[in-house]
Structures are given as structure tokens and as C-alpha cells.
Amino acid sequence: MFPTLTIADIPHHEGKSVTLSGWLYSKRSSGKLAFLQLRDGSGVIQCVVSKADVPPAAFETAQRIGDESSVTVTGTVRADKRSALGFEIGVTDLTALQEARDYPIAAKEHGPAFLMDHRHLWMRTPRQRAVLGIRATLIKSIRDYFDSRGFTLTDAPILTPAACEGTSTLFEVPYFDLGKAFLTQSGQLYGEAAAMAVGKAYVFGPTFRAEKSKTRRHLTEFWMVEPEVAFMDLAGDMDLAEDFIVEIVGRVLEKHRKEIAGLLERDIAALERVQKPFPRITYTEGIERIQQARPETPITWGDDIGGDEETILANQFDRPVLMHHFPSAMKAFYFKHDPTDDNLALGVDVLAPEGFGEILGGGQREDDYDTLLARIDAHKLPREAFGWYLDLRKYGSVPHAGFGLGVERTVAWICGLHHVRETIPFARMMERLTP
């Protein structure tokens, strides 16, 4: 029987004798005294082993064991100002479950390649543990947001018959006698079908992109949440995106304020400013703003807004900015075009502040059968693959809209992390399939 007490609960047990199990995070020792930093996933506490207070074998164990050895410690909880937690354990006994040697990760500087090679161990460090916890809270906040507002979770398949958008490169897998299947790059089209069934739907799952993207904002496998709502236009979609982001950032901040400000040393004020209303600009206004801010490198209407341009725009505001009405040529076939200007698509992107880039993209979908069919032909997509999708426009079509939010980019923004590889337990990237 192992103790159920965790380090996080220690402040409620002052003066009592407790037993804790965990891992040796670090150790300093002198001749008759050893300071063990014990880690159990809920926190870290200093355990003081005095030679006079423990059996000789326990003291020898304390002197001998290396970092990340698994141990069970018994001792008295006492308040101590010198401890970071405010408490420490005066150890009366200690046993090692397994004695570790030569733990590769030191409390020193390491390069990203080394850390990613040791991701299975790196995730034990307090900083990484905090990021994983924040990711978990963000995902719960996302689910709670939709679950409490009448949305129904409608999981989309991961194995799909064809490209959803026909653009990105897809991962191929053999599929019995049916030939090839592909890993999904978006659940959106299925989300649209679900919205026609349940009204408000959301898809939440992993997504795969086989593009050879090698940047700090890209993973080949990432998680995306994609709400889709029947009877919603672009304006409603933007309101939803704004309300959603305010809510989920607020929830994470509420629970993890100390870790974000302390361990992650992130500017909390920047997150506190994430309040309604967000600035809203059209793509056209965005291009004008970039031209003014950076006259030396011309940009013209119709150009893509790349990473540098996103940062220029984001830096002009103190909170996320909604950019909408993009050139229709830039967007996928399913976007509804502006009824007053066919060159514009009713899409919206959200750029996170401080150069963290695009975290959300969405818009109003084309709901007219003939228009959508013509669009599929114009994009040279196989009609037969979209038969079921076209059906949605044949049987009770309604205006509808939705968006996709990238979980990893959102975590990177909230945590102030430079690279998305730290925001997922085990990152999959172009050059990395292990651990």
C-alpha cells in the first residue's frame, strides 16, 4: 500500500508525521545532513535527513542515491521560512524503490535537440510539468466552454478518404481493399454535417499535416478544436471566437497565475488584457497598416500575410486582433464569398499578440448547392468525393459558420513559449518521431 498523500497537500499536515513517495529531484549533502528535494508530480518539497534522526541504512541510502531515484520518505511536516513551499519534512525514515544513476538531465543548460531526445525525462522538470498542466487546463476549459453552451461533441474520423481542402500534403495509410486512406487534416467538413444534426457541434481531436514545415509554429501532429454552428454568419462567428478566447484564457489564468508568472516568467498583464472587445480589421485594412508600418518592403493586396507581417499587425494592438474578409483566392473552396464583392471570402483569423501568430482561423461556409459545386470544379477537386458534403446543401441548407483553434499555438501564447514543441507531451515534427 502506497501513501495517498501528495506534496501539494503538505501544508494541511503541519506538525504531523507523513509518508510520501516520489522521485529525488536534486540533493545536497554534508557529512551528517542531507537535503533531498522530493518531487511527486504535485510539487516539490525539501526533505532534511539528519544522521542522528534516521536508521544508519536510511542515511546511507540518502547519501548514495542519484537524481530521479524513486523513494518513500517518512517524516514530520514543519514550517520553515527557508523552504520555497513554506514547509519541509524532517525525515525519520527513507527507503529507495529504485536507485537511479547518471540521470542525463542536469539542472544546467541543455540544447533543444538534447532535451527533445530526452523528452520522456525532460517532462519531469517543474517548468515542463507546469506547461503540461496548463495544456490540460486549457483543454478542459475548451470542453467546458462548449459543453455549457449547448454544443454537442461530435468526433470526426481520423482516417479519411480524401483531402478536406485538397491543398495540404496528407499522410497516407493502406486501407484494406479500399486502397489508401489519409490522416485527417481537419474535422471541419464532418463538423458541418454534425451541425446540421445537432445545431451546435464541436470537433476536438488530433490533426495531421504532412507538409515539410520546419518552424517554431509547426507540428506534423497537433490538436485542434473546431466548433461549427448552424444559423450563424461571419459576424456571429467572430463574436463566438472572441467570447471563447476571453473565457479560456481567463480560466487558465485563474488556475495557473502563479506558475505562468513565476516558473514561466511570463508577462501576466498581457494576458489580463485579453478582454472584449478585440480590435477587428479587414484584410484590406491589414495590408494598408503593414504598408504604412513597413514602407521599405512593399506588400500588395492579394499577398499572403506571413509571420513577419502578422507580428507587425499584432504589435499595433494590446490584445488579440480579428482579421476578416480575405481575398477569396487565398481561402479554401468552402468559404462563402461576400455577397457584395465576390473577390472577398467571409473568413476570419485571430492573431495572438506579441508575435505568437495565428491561433484561430474560420469563417462562414458556402451554403448554396450550385455555388459550392462550381467552386469544387474550379478548384479541380473530385466531385464524387464531396457527394455527402454537397448533400448538406441539398437537404435543408442553412447559413453556418465555425472556426478551428490550434491548441499548441494557444498554449505557446499563454505560456510565452518560443516554440510549440514544448506545448505537447510528445511532439511530432518533420525530423522527429521519437521518443
Added chain:
RNA sequence: UCCUUGGUAGCUCAGUUGGCAGAGCAGCGGACUGUUAAUCCGCGGGUCGCAGGUUCGAGUCCUGCCCAAGGAGCCA
């Protein structure tokens, strides 16, 4: 796929004009009863990414390849 910068001890890096392979940290042994990246003494540790080439001699110069980091394109 393209561009840039890298690859030297377990880790982070230095290595001059081509002339004996180095430091800090980690590890191991020892000392120390209040340490916070403890301190002090001692010790071990190398396929200089790989394969060729030039040279009396290559970590250093040349060619090819592999790998990594950052960026571009594409995207969330």
C-alpha cells in the same frame, strides 16, 4: 524543397597562422550539521558528425554525404 548557422568529453562550449585534445558543469572517491545551480580536495572521461582528398603533419584547408537549430513557402 530552398536559404542561413552549426556538429569537439554525459551536458554547455573554447580551440589562434595547419604543429601534443581543453575549460566549466555533471559523474566517481574523500571532507563538511542548514544547503538552495552548496563549498573545498582528488580522479576518470574523446571515432573532434561520416567518407574521401591536400599536406611531413588536419579539430583547423578542400569535396561529398548525414544530422541539428533557425527561417522561407504552407498552415492552426
